[in-house]
Amino acid sequence: MADKSNAQPPEKLTGIELTEVPKTSVGPKAIGSALSHIKNEVGVIKGIRLLKNLNQKYGFDCPGCAWPDPDEKRAFLAEYCENGAKAVAEEATKNKVSPLFFATYAVSSLSKLSDYEIGKKGRITHPVYLPEGADHYKEISWEAAFKIIAQELNALHSPDEAIFYTSGRTSNEAAFLYQLFVRQFGTNNLPDCSNMCHESSGVALSETLGIGKGSVTLDDFNHTDLIIVMGQNPGTNHPRMLTALGEAKKKGSQIITINPLPEVGLMNYKDPQNPLKWFGSGQDLTDLFLQVKINGDVALLKIILKLMVEQEQKEPNSVFDHDFINEKTYGIEDLLDDLNTYSIAYLLPQTGLSLKEIEQAANLIIKNEKVIICWAMGITQHKNSVDNIREIVNILLLKGSIGKKGAGTCPVRGHSNVQGDRTMGIWEKPKHDFLDSLEKEFSFKAPRKHGLDVVNAIEAMHQKKAKVFLGMGGNFISATPDTEFTAEALRNCNLTVHISTKLNRSHLIHGKKALILPCLGRSEKDIQASGEQFVSVENSMGVVHKSQGNLKPCSEDLLSEPAIVGRLAQATLKKSTTNWSGLITNYDFIRDKIEATIPGFKNYNQRVRIDGGFYLPNNARENNFKPTHTGKANFSVNSPSDIVLEKNQFMMMTVRTHDQYNTTIYGLNDRYRGVLNERRVIFMNPKDMKSLGLKKLDLVDLTSHFNNQQREAKGFLAVPYSIPAQCTATYFPEANVLVPLKSTAKWSNTPTSKTIIITIKKR
Numbered sequence: 099m100a101d102k103s104n105a106q107p108p109e110k111l112t113g114i115e116l117t118e119v120p121k122t123s124v125g126p127k128a129i130g131s132a133l134s135h136i137k138n139e140v141g142v143i144k145g146i147r148l149l150k151n152l153n154q155k156y157g158f159d160c161p162g163c164a165w166p167d168p169d170e171k172r173a174f175l176a177e178y179c180e181n182g183a184k185a186v187a188e189e190a191t192k193n194k195v196s197p198l199f200f201a202t203y204a205v206s207s208l209s210k211l212s213d214y215e216i217g218k219k220g221r222i223t224h225p226v227y228l229p230e231g232a233d234h235y236k237e238i239s240w241e242a243a244f245k246i247i248a249q250e251l252n253a254l255h256s257p258d259e260a261i262f263y264t265s266g267r268t269s270n271e272a273a274f275l276y277q278l279f280v281r282q283f284g285t286n287n288l289p290d291c292s293n294m295c296h297e298s299s300g301v302a303l304s305e306t307l308g309i310g311k312g313s314v315t316l317d318d319f320n321h322t323d324l325i326i327v328m329g330q331n332p333g334t335n336h337p338r339m340l341t342a343l344g345e346a347k348k349k350g351s352q353i354i355t356i357n358p359l360p361e362v363g364l365m366n367y368k369d370p371q372n373p374l375k376w377f378g379s380g381q382d383l384t385d386l387f388l389q390v391k392i393n394g395d396v397a398l399l400k401i402i403l404k405l406m407v408e409q410e411q412k413e414p415n416s417v418f419d420h421d422f423i424n425e426k427t428y429g430i431e432d433l434l435d436d437l438n439t440y441s442i443a444y445l446l447p448q449t450g451l452s453l454k455e456i457e458q459a460a461n462l463i464i465k466n467e468k469v470i471i472c473w474a475m476g477i478t479q480h481k482n483s484v485d486n487i488r489e490i491v492n493i494l495l496l497k498g499s500i501g502k503k504g505a506g507t508c509p510v511r512g513h514s515n516v517q518g519d520r521t522m523g524i525w526e527k528p529k530h531d532f533l534d535s536l537e538k539e540f541s542f543k544a545p546r547k548h549g550l551d552v553v554n555a556i557e558a559m560h561q562k563k564a565k566v567f568l569g570m571g572g573n574f575i576s577a578t579p580d581t582e583f584t585a586e587a588l589r590n591c592n593l594t595v596h597i598s599t600k601l602n603r604s605h606l607i608h609g610k611k612a613l614i615l616p617c618l619g620r621s622e623k624d625i626q627a628s629g630e631q632f633v634s635v636e637n638s639m640g641v642v643h644k645s646q647g648n649l650k651p652c653s654e655d656l657l658s659e660p661a662i663v664g665r666l667a668q669a670t671l672k673k674s675t676t677n678w679s680g681l682i683t684n685y686d687f688i689r690d691k692i693e694a695t696i697p698g699f700k701n702y703n704q705r706v707r708i709d710g711g712f713y714l715p716n717n718a719r720e721n722n723f724k725p726t727h728t729g730k731a732n733f734s735v736n737s738p739s740d741i742v743l744e745k746n747q748f749m750m751m752t753v754r755t756h757d758q759y760n761t762t763i764y765g766l767n768d769r770y771r772g773v774l775n776e777r778r779v780i781f782m783n784p785k786d787m788k789s790l791g792l793k794k795l796d797l798v799d800l801t802s803h804f805n806n807q808q809r810e811a812k813g814f815l816a817v818p819y820s821i822p823a824q825c826t827a828t829y830f831p832e833a834n835v836l837v838p839l840k841s842t843a844k845w846s847n848t849p850t851s852k853t854i855i856i857t858i859k860k861r
C-alpha cells in the first residue's frame with residue numbers, strides 16, 4: 099500500500115536572506131531576472147524564438163495574467179513583462195517528466211518536495227495512469243485513458259456526482275467544448291478558479307451595473323484624471339499595468355494607492371522599454387498611499403463617501419453629477435440614509451488611517467471628474483468583499499464616473515483567460531437564455547439545476563457525494579483553501595483526472611485511481627486534421643483575440659485541450675448527436691458554434707483574424723444599465739467589517755511572492771519585499787513582534803481560529819515589515835492550510851484568504 103502523500107509543502111526552511119526593500123521596480127534587474135530564467139529553462143536560441151512571438155498580434159497570448167495588450171502598436175521585441183517571460187519559460191522548459199521518471203519516483207516521495215521543486219520537474223510527455231493502491235504512475239494509451247474516464251462517469255448514479263473544474267488558462271474553444279460536454283453529460287458542476295478570485299466582482303458588478311466585468315479599456319488610462327488602485331500589487335501580478343499607470347501620469351493623471359503593504363511596484367518604476375530611463379531615479383507612480391488595515395476598505399470608502407456628501411451639501415453641484423444620477427441611477431436616497439447611520443469616529447479605527455489622510459483622498463476624488471478604480475484580490479477575498487466592490491461603485495456613480503472616456507471600473511483578472519472561460523459558459527449558475535441557445539443548437543436537454551462552485555464541490559467530495567474530479571488545467575490542491583480538508587476530499591474520489599502541461603502537487607494528491615492527460619502549451623503548434631490551428635482568449639478588458647504557438651510540441655504524445663475534450667465526449671456520451679470529431683478537425687467549426695450560441699461573437703471567425711481581435715459588447719462602458727433588475731445603475735447599502743480581534747489575535751492575508759504566478763513558483767525570491775531564498779515567512783508589524791517577544795527571523799507556528807475550530811501551519815520565520823498593527827501576511831500555498839473552507843464571502847462564496855484570524859506562537 100502506498101504511503102499517504104503530503105498535501106502541504108514540507109516545513110523545510112531554505113536559507114533566508116533579507117535585503118533592503120528596493121525603492122524602484124522593473125528596470126534592468128527585471129530584465130536580468132527574466133533572461134536568466136529563460137536561459138536556464140529553455141536555452142538562449144529557443145528562448146529568443148519564444149519571446150519574439152509572446153503577446154504579438156501574430157503570436158501567442160501570455161499564459162500569465164489577463165492584462166490587455168495595446169490595441170495599436172506593440173513593442174517589436176518585448177511586449178511582455180518579467181513574469182510573462184518566466185511563465186513562458188516554465189511552459190517551454192527543457193525538463194521532461196516521462197514514463198521513466200514516474201517509474202523511478204513514487205508519488206508519495208514526490209509529494210515530500212516543495213511546490214517549487216515539483217514544478218521544476220518539467221513537462222509531462224505521455225498520458226499516465228495510477229491504478230488503485232499503486233504508488234507509481236504508468237504510461238497509458240489515450241484510448242485506454244478515455245475509456246477509464248467514460249466508464250467511471252457512466253457508472254455514477256447521477257451526473258451530479260462528477261466535478262469538472264477549469265483553470266483560467268483554458269482557451270475559449272476548449273472551454274466552450276468542455277462546458278458543452280459537461281452539460282450533455284447532465285450536470286452544471288463547473289467550478290472554476292474565478293470562484294476563488296473575482297467571483298465577488300462578478301456578483302457586485304452584475305447587481306449594480308448589469309455586467310460582471312470591468313467597464314474600462316486600456317485607452318481610458320490615457321484620458322483619466324485620477325486612478326485609484328485598491329488591494330492590488332500590479333508590480334508582481336500584472337506588471338505591464340505599470341506602463342499604463344506611468345503613461346497616465348505623464349498625461350497628468352494622479353494615482354491613489356490603497357493597500358496594507360506598500361508595494362514597491364506601485365511606488366516607483368523604471369520603464370523596461372526605455373534603456374535611457376534605467377539609470378535615473380525612476381518614475382514615481384503613487385501620489386497618495388493609504389496604508390489601510392486588512393479589511394478596513396468599506397470603512398474607508400464610507401468615510402470618503404461621507405466627506406463627498408458633506409462637500410456637496412456645503413457647495414451644491416461641486417461633487418455629484420446630478421444629471422447622471424437622475425437619469426441613470428436608482429437608490430441614492432437609501433445610500434445617503436445609510437451613510438447617516440455611521441459616524442466617522444466609529445469607522446476610523448477600522449481603517450488604521452488618520453482622518454487627514456482620508457480627507458486628502460476624498461479631496462482628490464471630489465475635485466476630479468474622471469476616475470478609474472482598479473482592484474484585485476485584496477478587495478475580493480473577504481467576508482464582505484461584495485460590499486467592498488459595491489461601495490467602489492457607489493463612489494463612481496456619485497461622480498457619474500462610468501460609461502464615459504477615462505472613467506469606470508477596472509477589476510484586474512489574474513489568469514490569462516479566466517474572463518473568457520466564464521463568457522464561454524464555464525459557470526455553475528448558467529443563465530437560462532444561454533442554456534436555451536445550447537439546447538437549440540445542439541438538440542439536447544441541458545440541466546437547469548445550479549451546479550457546485552469550488553467550495554461546495556470540495557464539500558461534496560468530502561462527503562463522498564461527488565466521486566469523480568476532472569481538472570482542466572490548474573493545480574487544485576495548491577489553489578484551494580483548507581489544504582488538509584481538500585486533500586481528504588480528493589482522496590475520497592474514485593477517480594481524479596488532470597489535464598495539465600507540467601507536474602504539480604494536484605497529481606500527487608489523488609483519488610483511488612488517477613490519470614494525468616498531458617496537453618499542448620500556449621507556445622506550441624497545434625496541428626489538427628485540417629492543418630495548423632489557433633485558439634482565442636479574452637483579456638481583462640473584454641478584447642477577444644487569437645493566440646497561436648510556434649514551437650514544436652515538447653512530445654509527440656500530447657493532445658490539444660479541444661482534442662482531449664472532443665475525444666472524451668465521444669468516449670463518454672453514447673447518445674450525443676454532436677459531431678465531436680468534426681468539431682476538432684478545424685477550430686473554426688467550434689467558433690461557428692460559439693457565434694451561434696453566445697451574444698457578441700457575430701462573425702467570430704472573421705473578426706478574430708483581425709490583428710488585435712475585437713471588443714465584446716459592454717453595457718456599462720456604453721452607459722446603458724438596462725440589464726440590472728431596476729434597469730438603472732444601482733446604488734447600494736453596504737456593511738463594514740464585523741470582525742473584532744481578541745488580544746494577541748492577528749489578521750492574516752495570503753499573498754504571492756514576486757517569483758510566483760498563482761500556484762506556479764518560478765523561484766524562491768520575493769525581490770520587491772527584500773526576502774530572498776525563503777517562502778515560509780510571516781510579515782509582521784515591528785511593534786506587534788515586540789509585544790509577542792519576537793525578534794527578527796524567530797521561528798513561529800501559526801494557528802487560525804474559525805467557528806471554534808483551529809488549523810495549524812508550522813515553521814514560519816517572523817519578518818518585521820511595514821504593515822498596519824495586528825495585520826500579517828504570508829505566502830500561499832504554504833498558508834492555505836489556515837484558510838477554513840467555510841470562511842467565505844457573503845453572496846459570492848469566495849474563500850476569505852485575505853481575512854484569516856490567527857495567533858502566533860514562538861517555537
Ligand code: SF4
Pocket residue numbers: 153160161162163164165177178179180181182183185335336337338339
Ligand atoms: S503583464 Fe501579465 S499578460 Fe502581460 S506579459 Fe506580464 S504576466 Fe503576461
